[in-house]
Amino acid sequence: MSDAINVKNISKIYPGFELKDISFNLPKGYIMGFIGPNGAGKTTTIKLILNMIQRAGGTIEVFGLDNIAYDAEIKEHTGVVFDNHYFLDEWTLNDINRVMALFFSNWQSSIYREKLEQYQLNPAKKVKELSKGMRLKLMLAVAFSHDAKLLILDEPTSGLDPVARDELLETLAKFIQDGERSVLFSTHITSDLEKIADYITFINNGRLIFTGIKDEFIDSFRLVKGGKEDLTPDVKAHLIGYREYDSGFEGIMYTEYATLFPNLLAEKSSIDNIIVFTYKGTNGL
Amino acid sequence: MKITLSNFSGIPIYEQIKEQIKSQILSGELKEGDKLPSLRELARDLRISVLTTTRVYTELEKEGFITNIQGRGCYVLGEGSELLKEHMLREMERNLSDALKAAKIAGLNISEVHQALDLMNEDKQDE
Amino acid sequence: MKNILNALRFNFILVKPYLRYYLLGFVVVFFFKIMGSEIDAVSFMLFMLLSTHLYPFQLEEKNDLYRLYGIVPIKRSVLIFGRYLFIIVISLIDWILAMILEYSFSKLAMNISDYLLSSLFIFSIFLILTAFEIPGLFKLGVIKGRWIVYIPLVLMFIIVFLADTFHILESGTNWITANFWLVPTVTILVLLFSVTLSVRIFNRKEF
Numbered sequence: 001m002s003d004a005i006n007v008k009n010i011s012k013i014y015p016g017f018e019l020k021d022i023s024f025n026l027p028k029g030y031i032m033g034f035i036g037p038n039g040a041g042k043t044t045t046i047k048l049i050l051n052m053i054q055r056a057g058g059t060i061e062v063f064g065l066d067n068i069a070y071d072a073e074i075k076e077h078t079g080v081v082f083d084n085h086y087f088l089d090e091w092t093l094n095d096i097n098r099v100m101a102l103f104f105s106n107w108q109s110s111i112y113r114e115k116l117e118q119y120q121l122n123p124a125k126k127v128k129e130l131s132k133g134m135r136l137k138l139m140l141a142v143a144f145s146h147d148a149k150l151l152i153l154d155e156p157t158s159g160l161d162p163v164a165r166d167e168l169l170e171t172l173a174k175f176i177q178d179g180e181r182s183v184l185f186s187t188h189i190t191s192d193l194e195k196i197a198d199y200i201t202f203i204n205n206g207r208l209i210f211t212g213i214k215d216e217f218i219d220s221f222r223l224v225k226g227g228k229e230d231l232t233p234d235v236k237a238h239l240i241g242y243r244e245y246d247s248g249f250e251g252i253m254y255t256e257y258a259t260l261f262p263n264l265l266a267e268k269s270s271i272d273n274i275i276v277f278t279y280k281g282t283n284g285l
Numbered sequence: 286m287k288i289t290l291s292n293f294s295g296i297p298i299y300e301q302i303k304e305q306i307k308s309q310i311l312s313g314e315l316k317e318g319d320k321l322p323s324l325r326e327l328a329r330d331l332r333i334s335v336l337t338t339t340r341v342y343t344e345l346e347k348e349g350f351i352t353n354i355q356g357r358g359c360y361v362l363g364e365g366s367e368l369l370k371e372h373m374l375r376e377m378e379r380n381l382s383d384a385l386k387a388a389k390i391a392g393l394n395i396s397e398v399h400q401a402l403d404l405m406n407e408d409k410q411d412e
Numbered sequence: 413m414k415n416i417l418n419a420l421r422f423n424f425i426l427v428k429p430y431l432r433y434y435l436l437g438f439v440v441v442f443f444f445k446i447m448g449s450e451i452d453a454v455s456f457m458l459f460m461l462l463s464t465h466l467y468p469f470q471l472e473e474k475n476d477l478y479r480l481y482g483i484v485p486i487k488r489s490v491l492i493f494g495r496y497l498f499i500i501v502i503s504l505i506d507w508i509l510a511m512i513l514e515y516s517f518s519k520l521a522m523n524i525s526d527y528l529l530s531s532l533f534i535f536s537i538f539l540i541l542t543a544f545e546i547p548g549l550f551k552l553g554v555i556k557g558r559w560i561v562y563i564p565l566v567l568m569f570i571i572v573f574l575a576d577t578f579h580i581l582e583s584g585t586n587w588i589t590a591n592f593w594l595v596p597t598v599t600i601l602v603l604l605f606s607v608t609l610s611v612r613i614f615n616r617k618e619f
Contacts, residue, residue: 047619052478052482053619071485071487075483082479086476087480088475088477090429099425102418102425103486105485169332177325178325179325195298195332196332196333198336199336214336215297215299215336268295
């Protein structure tokens with residue numbers, strides 16, 4: 001099975017923030033959720049994959065090709081959706097058609113127009129007149145019009161209503177139908193991923209916490225709860241992160257440790273709780 | 286094929302799907318030779334991970350309920366399948382051994398277990 | 413080559429919504445001329461141009477178009493070539509139009525070829541000044557690099573002022589005629605240096 005994205009030990013140093021030793025691979029034909037709290041380094045990682053910024057170390061391959069040496073070849077077949085559009089506010093959707101035809105050798109105006117119609121976007125409208133949800137659709141239309149084999153989405157759903165988010169999930173599920181196309185989906189709205197994602201990569205504070213199959217990810221953590229007296233130093237040492245309140249505590253623990261404390265209530269955790277408590281734990285909150 | 290998933294049952298999604306397909310095969314709703322939706326179709330329809338549907342089909346195949354014909358898709362093997370029979374035999378043996386263990390703890394002897402089993406069988410046939 | 417021309421066309425689409433402000437300059441100078449003003453059309457238009465050729469830089473910075481550049485299959489150096497070509501093309505158009513305007517209203521006792529030469533001289537100096545400015549704009553952007561923009565503006569003013577005061581334009585014509593290829597050659601060399609510098613800067617830029 002070949003990989004759509006293969007990231008090995010990449011790092012990037014900024015003043016006050018360091019992305020360190022991030023490795024993961026997204027097999028062709030699947031959806032990977034890329035999660036972590038704001039400031040974890042998700043956008044930095046995506047910009048490194050897209051060769052928009054320079055890495056301090058490591059290697060990145062997209063479609064099995066080095067992302068710097070084969071920058072143009074990779075981008076012909078990579079569609080990107082950012083949290084906001086990457087066009088000129090004053091451009092009309094027709095202008096965008098002309099611009100993209102200049103840049104992509106495999107650009108197909110007919111598909112672009114088809115997609116605009118399908119998404120009910122008026123080609124004469126200016127980008128600045130579009131709502132958040134319409135801008136997302138516009139970026140998807142662009143991606144589909146140059147036959148993207150890989151879709152990279154960076155926080156596309158923040159500020160979107162549930163209907164628009166559901167439509168996006170539907171679109172992504174269709175996108176990977178033929179088993180040749182893949183999606184890297186960065187988000188902090190994890191309910192989007194809870195079901196649809198095949199793989200999860202979780203980073204926090206510039207470090208990789210987990211990468212692998214989503215079910216294994218959810219299964220490798222337990223939400224444990226107990227009374228105040230149950231929060232012994234031994235329990236604390238095994239908790240990744242926790243929250244204490246008047247009548248007890250709750251926190252996240254690796255599943256293998258959770259069995260060591262049969263007196264605690266241990267249950268499956270949502271992805272949200274895993275992120276929240278990991279964040280609390282590593283930031284000493 | 287009919288699948289309804291619950292997000293609140295606490296039962297893993299893959300297990301819910303697997304059990305529903307199984308029971309539809311056993312009840313005859315899905316017949317031998319019926320084609321199941323492809324992995325990706327099923328994942329898209331249910332809005333779930335392709336890996337989840339892959340796991341369901343792999344386990345169903347291992348248990349003898351379906352067969353995967355390379356390049357053509359997954360088909361129901363049906364009740365006549367040797368594999369399925371063998372699987373059900375093992376399932377029965379496991380359940381009976383559980384029953385025997387329970388009987389032992391309860392202090393019942395083997396003829397009493399036989400009696401209980403006959404009684405159950407009569408009830409089932411009355412239905 | 414096709415890519416570079418595409419990058420050039422991209423710049424035109426980029427400034428398209430703002431071209432009307434630029435065309436306004438022509439209207440203004442035309443109006444002045446009709447009113448019998450002594451204003452020098454070439455200097456005026458080049459002055460207008462100094463703010464016009466900033467548009468692509470301003471727009472890409474304001475709209476964060478670097479994200480667009482980051483996702484399209486095009487080399488960064490090609491984008492740079494396209495930008496320079498755009499500035500040269502738009503300056504040429506500007507220069508030719510301004511010259512036609514100036515000559516048709518001119519009261520100077522100059523023949524066409526002398527006039528062409530002197531305005532070519534001004535045009536070359538304009539390009540040289542711009543060439544020094546562009547790498548700075550790629551490096552700092554228009555917001556941080558605002559002050560860079562004023563350097564050619566101020567220099568341009570000084571040169572035009574000196575030329576007017578000491579009648580360099582008229583007396584210099586002979587010298588320019590004698591060294592006809594010198595000014596364009598220097599201009600091209602300076603431009604090449606400027607392009608190389610901009611490519612190096614842009615290749616290292618973090619989008």
